[in-house]
Amino acid sequence: MSIALFSGLIIAIVLIVMLLAGVPIAVSLGISSILAILPTLNFGATVLTATQRIFSGISIFTLLAIPFFILAGNIMNKGGIAIRLINFAKVLTGRVPGSLAHTNAVANMLFGAISGSGVAAASAMGSIIGPVEKEEGYDDNFAAAVNVATAPTGLLIPPSNVLITYSLVSGGTSVAALFMGGYIPGILWGAACMAVAFFYAKKHGYKSSVRLTFKEAMIVVWQAVPSLLLIIIVIGGIIAGVFTATEGSAIAVAYSLILSLFIYRTIDLKELVHILIDSAKMTGIIIFLVGASNIMAWVMTFTGIPEAISSALLGISKSPVVILLIINIFLLFVGTFMDITPAVLIFTPIFLPICQSFGMSALQFGIMITYNLCIGTITPPVGNILFVGVKVAKVKLEGVIKPLLSYYAVIFAVLMLVTFIPAVSTWLPGLAGY
Template sequence: MSVALSASLLILVTIVLLLLMGIPIAITLIIASVLAITQSLGFSAAFPSTALKMFQGINVFTLLAIPFFILAGNIMNKGGIAIRLINLATALTGRIPGSLAHTNIVANMLFGSVSGSGTAAVSAMGTIMSPIQKEKNYDEDFSAAINIATAPTGLLIPPSTALITYALVSGGTSVAALFLGGILPGILWGVSCMLVAYFYTKKKGYVDKKSITSKEFMKATLDAIPSLLLIIIIIGGIIGGIFTATESAAIAVVYSLVLSTVFYKTINFKELYSILIESAKLSAIIMFLIGASSILGWVMSFTGIPSMMADMILGISDNPILILLAINILLLFVGTFMDLTPAILIFTPILLPVCLALGMTPLHFGIMLTFNLCIGMITPPVGNILFAGIKVADRKLERVMPQLLKFYAAILIVLILVTYIPWISSFLPSLAGY
């Protein structure tokens, strides 16, 4: 048995057994990696080597962007941003049949992109929109499904910590290019759900069209502009070469802090302290997970697992369409039981070489990978956005799932387009010179 095959089997069996035992994913990855590398290096060299690789994995300047964006997102989540973006979404969609459903979708896209968190979006929008939709006699399960199905759009529309993580693991794919590349797929995700909502609400008679005066539209737009400027500042600054992605994250913190404490006056010192503690805890969890995954990535590279997996997958068929279909099915399955960040960290080094052999660019693969895994966040049994949305709406999984199925179908159609039409991911980056 080859070193790569024996190491991959040992890693797979160890990870499955430890996860079934309820061991945290980061600890699981470290144990699996150490056991696998001892076959080649022995115990005496395995432990210091893995400790060094873990430190090197998080000792990267680019990773500073993650805690900064987490902090900025938490500040915005509690800083009165959500209601202003909902008002703007209402002004944009108020004349469409079933306008409350469309308001929820557009607001999720706006707030998710500003906060960089799908969980924050589903919680904030659900808290505000669910009572309003209930008052207008919307089916509560359908309302919950709308909110859940569109919350992940903010993980594709920048700024996105998921894309920053992929940029690091993929060996230096441009963060700016990934940010631009995620915009159209994220918008298409939202638009596909809007089409589903339009036909459903029209069939059910939810014609709650609201006439928006030009004065109301202008007020909603002006109120939301300071929040939306964050996206423009981040993307414009990175593309213009004014600052790096990491520096943009620090600017996002300062901007959101000034916006919430001085401009909107919605956060006081006591609340800021709790936000800092919460952000520090979440950042520590993610950084520890990245460190653990960096060990696994090094072990796989050392033992030749990615090359072996690439040869196996490419040996199944010489048809790129079928291979990409198989990769999508694999990622959709992985996303149902594994969170976004560890899945990116584990499967990028395995699948990226395969996709590069098919002629796919690292940018295109990164968007396809993230899109797939975002679907997993709204899919049982693990999907954290799914369960957060159900909790906020106070509904039951078995009642919301039938309503979600129609949205799954629309989102999967967009996934197929993103997979087989590279232009969707590459148009804006190429337009900006990436």
């Protein structure tokens, strides 16, 4: 048995067993990696190298963007912007059939992008729009399905911590290019879901009874402008090269603090302390995860696991289409039980070289793997956005799955566009000079 196969089996078996036992993902990654390399290196050298890999993995300037964006997102989550974005989305969707469902979708894209969290979007939008949909006669399961299906769009539409993480693990792919690359796939995801909602709403006669005058609409837009400016200032500055992603994340914190403390006045200093603590906890989890995954990346490189997997896949078929379909199916399966961040950290070093051998750019692969794993957040058995959306809507999982099937179909169709049409993810970055 080759070293690569032996080490790969140890990692896979130990990792699965520890995850099933409820061991934290970062700890599972570190232990499984160390056990996989012990037959090759002595214990002292293994522990010393693993420690060095943790510190080298987290000693990267770009990584500072993650805690800042987490903090900015948490401030905005508590800062009362959800209702303003919902009202703004109502202005955009007008009175088309199923306008509240479309409002939910647009608001999820906006709020998810600002907060950087699909779970936060599903929770906030579901709790606010859900009761209104119920009053207007919308089916509870349909309303919950729309909310769940569109909540992950904010993980693709920047700023996105997942794309920052991918930038690090892929060897320095431009964060600005990844941010630009996420726009079209994220918007296509949302638009495809809105198309499904439109036909369902038209069939069942869902119409909005609310009509805003021009003056009321302008007031709503004006109230939402400060929140929307966050996206324009931060993302625009990063793309234009005015500041880096890390500097942009710090600006996002400062802006969101000013917005929530002095303009909207929706949080106070006491609540800010709790926000800082929650952000620190979340940051600690992610940073430790990045460090532990760096051990696994070293072990896989040292033992030749990526090359072995590449040879195995190419042994199945030489066709790029077949290989890419296999990779997508595998990632879809992985996404159903593993969170996005660890999955990106684990599988990027394995699959990126294979896709690059077919001529796929690191940028396109980054959007593809992120999009793919986002689907797992709304898929049983572990999809966290799915279960949050179901809980907020106070419906049963089995009732939501049936209307979700149509959304899965169109979301998967867009995944195929992202996979096989490079321009979907590379056109905008190319237009911006990346």
